[in-house]
Amino acid sequence: MVKKIGIHEPHFMGNEKKYLSDCISSNWVSNKGKYLKILENKIKKITKTKYVIPVLNGTIGLHISLILSNVNKDSEVIVPTISFISPINATRYLGASPIFMDVDDCYNIDQDKCIDFIETKTFFKNNKTFNLKTKKEIKAIIIVHCFGNAANFEKLAKLCKKRNIKIIEDAAESLGSIYTKGKFKNKHTGTIGELGIISFNGNKITTAGNGGVVLTQKRSIYKKCKYIVNQSKDDPVRFIHNSIGYNYSLSNLSASLVVAQLENLKFFLKKKREINKYYQKAVFKIPGLNILEGPRYSKNNNWLNLLLGRKIWKKKLFQNNKIQLRPIWFPNHLQKPFKQFQKFKVYKAQNIYKNAICLPSSTSLSKKDIKTIINFININQ
Template identity: 35%
Template sequence: MINKTIPLSVPNLSLEILENVKETIETGWVSTGGRFIQEFENKMAKYVGMERAIACQSGTAGLHLALKVLGVEHDDEVIVPTLTFIAAVNPIKYMGAEPVFMDCDDSLNMDMDKLEEFLEYECEFVGGQVINKKSKKVIKAIIVVHVFGNPANMERLMKIKLKYNLKVLEDATEALGSFYLEGEYVNRHCGTIGDIGVYSFNANKIITTGGGGMVVSNQLELLEEIAFLSSQAKTDPLYFVHDNVGYNYRMTNIQAAFGTDQIDRLEHFIETKEKNYNLYKEAIENIEGLTILPFRADTRANYWFYSIIIDKEKYGVDRDRLLKTLNECNIQTRPLWGLIHKQKPYLNNQGYKIDKAYYYEQNLLNIPCSSNLISEDIKIVIKELKKFTVEMMRGN
């Protein structure tokens, strides 16, 4: 066991944030009003190249609001990946709608071949709407997740969107800072291409406000509606007139005080994470039975999470044995999420030709990747990974 804990993914905070926090305390603006909220929104919009951004309580809240303003209704269906964190799917249930699960490709993102095949052969396009032949329900939207900061194939997806008149909601909660280097969307950030994009600032994300999220869109009327709904739908805030059911989904000023500092450090964080990824990659290429998943070469990814694949036959132990051993010696690692179509609330929902996702669920391991991870820590992780080879196991 090593004499320190190497965490999986923790915040990279500076004490300079304290000046912002001190101001919120001195002014009393610690809740859902105050200058830092608008400042953070403006900085986010500028960073991702959008005209406006709306801060909210969490990435999940942002996804919920996005589905509502995109017109998803009770008994509609929304196509989602099964390989994702469950927060990408639960908001569909909040709306009284149902998910239809898609498989992943080798980038861990939604398989666009299977998506198009499903829409062509398992659905009907009637009166401008996609009807699921099996359920007879209207499919309104697709939620695409940029898994671990690796950009999904948005060029392909947007062609599918236009062909089938579907809404596209980008879950970019893991992908702040990732953008495209080639193709139709060159220099466009993840989250800025579909109808609406959502980001998260949870403590394990590349920048953090402790909690919180942000919503962006090229359709400013949608953002106006999101801002309205997120603050209890006050039509007249002076006389407390509410013409709709709203939500308490606004970000607090004290959270935004963190965000305005964190976003200024984002490019440095990405630079460090890319450097550390390459250190891992160089070493893992020489360990028989281990592969580190690549990021798309035609993108500038944010390198949020590092994933390794374990080939038990070549490496000598399986993923679960490696997971247990590393955590026992204070190297925090985690498996992939349990596939969502296998979770109890979704056992009766439709999945389409899910196959590859099972492989990654069983063989993938996430290893330490914080933006304040130092090279000495990486060397420790690599040393532990090298202990499990076929030769070592035979020697025992």
């Protein structure tokens, strides 16, 4: 039986079994243990972040980040309509309302439209930004680095600082993506806003099947975050809790897997670049098709490769037992639970959804696999 080519499969090639076995032998399997500290230090080194808090997954990281940004039921959060649903779900966990924004040519939140919205559809009073339409305070914006591409938000960051709107970066998909130009030069995605998150979900470049980290440069935020994700323990001996907390800490077991994966991050990123180049070369000669190019102001991790073409979205491409293909994220402003919320000049998102599909991008892919994938798509056009 021929194995199906998956969209993004984990690649265990190093010390995963060794470190996992070490955890089991030591009995340090819960939210204490040496691999959690090793994980924190490795992420600090990779991202140049001062403080790192391991958590159960990226969605939890966003939830905690919104809590730390004082988001509540009476506030609003600006979000992109094209992204995995986590930023919107995390916003709704707190009863806050999302405001949906369109995306740019790299499928990230549209900086110019965000600025347009803030400058023309809000007012500033008592160091707070309020929505003219709803009169609710806009407390945060979530910048998603979609498909591993670093988002363009230099001008927006400056305006948000002026308007006291907290920036939370969803770098779940962009571990290894670094800005190479401009004000953000040499900065890793997820480290520019007040808070950022990275995911270690099963489909990410490095994985433990679950897990994530919260990033911040501020010690005060780090201390609050550590406190909240560990059930807000004020006295762990007498079990005194003066605030609501959450059981959101990552386990030492999961951390051991991520540590082993991070040891091979350079190899994974190199292989990602090679796969992207293979796809570019293979698609070049096919009329009407091309591979999405990442922004030129950053070195991107090429997490997923997107094939672009007019009305390429065809059901039969996804209903096969040989190759796993999938559409990009469905526009969130059209999702049933979120249709009632405000959107602003969302024009591009609906069109790009119909004209892009995600290609298998596992680091274990061979040139032969890529050729098979492109031939299959070409035949089924």
